[in-house]
Amino acid sequence: MPVSRNIAAMTGVKATVSENNVRLTGYTGSKRQVDAAALLDSISSYKRRHEITDPVLLVIGQDLFTPRHSFVFGLARAPAGAAVVSAARLGNEYYGRPACDDDLIDRLSKEGAHETGHLFGLDHCTDPECIMYKPDTLAELDGKKKMFCSACREKLFG
Template sequence: MGILIFWDNDVERGIRESAEKMISVILDMPVNSQENPVMLRGYDRTRNQNDASRILGDMQDFYTRRMGCGNSILIVTGKDLYIQGRDFVFGLARPGVNVSIVSNARLRNSWYGRQDNADDMTDRLVKEGTHELCHCMGLDHCEDPECIMYCPQTLDELDRKKKTLCEKCSQELNIYRFSDLAD
């Protein structure tokens, strides 16, 4: 079992390697990556955003059904994402099929009129990417605002999170790992 990250071509190359390494360390799992060979569909002209649910549906169909990929998949894109009923999402996961997506659009300081910083971007991408991957591994949202599994509504809440799981979520992840080894 491992993690496969597909990088969309609109994500800066400079943050990829360090983000992959951090996610691998946090989850204690191997991470492989490659360019995303599939065009992400789901653009909504009226919103100027992409429908994260539609993208995940396409990715689920392509990677898990057609190609039989058994890894937890994370797609990283620069496209701004939304789901029905929400103005935006940082990311989204479909736990039943091990597919998740994260957008770095609203993780950028410049989205909020601030000076961009690669370290800030990497930190946020690692937290949000790990969060969505953990959903694929069966974890739910956590009430601890410092835990990776806390569901931030703002960039400031995301920044307050640590790049670790709380004790409870860490134990749940270990149960997931243990059950996977028994299969």
């Protein structure tokens, strides 16, 4: 899967892709969105039940929100080793533009690498081209390079 390959290339973390077995919780009908924090709770308890110690990154199609943000591209909880990324706002179609698989793969890779960075202890970065920069818009996400800045790379690979 190109996304997991890209994430591995960026983070140095070898990823195994599997079908999702986590029961998807947190769906909020009034918003037609999923509460990202509730979803991370579900991933955490799934990991505990199945004694999974490796970090888990869940990729879903539904749109995510948090109590503080009307939407988020993704969310990570480092102590639990749990993260989620949503594809809902990563496709051109969402913005009324022609669909493009390469764009979608690029954005999922960047978001996946970003949340993986959090799982390995990185915080947000002020460099707008760095993977750890927190994008609020698609344009900001597209403005990021598929790599960590040298400061973040240092922290990640020490």
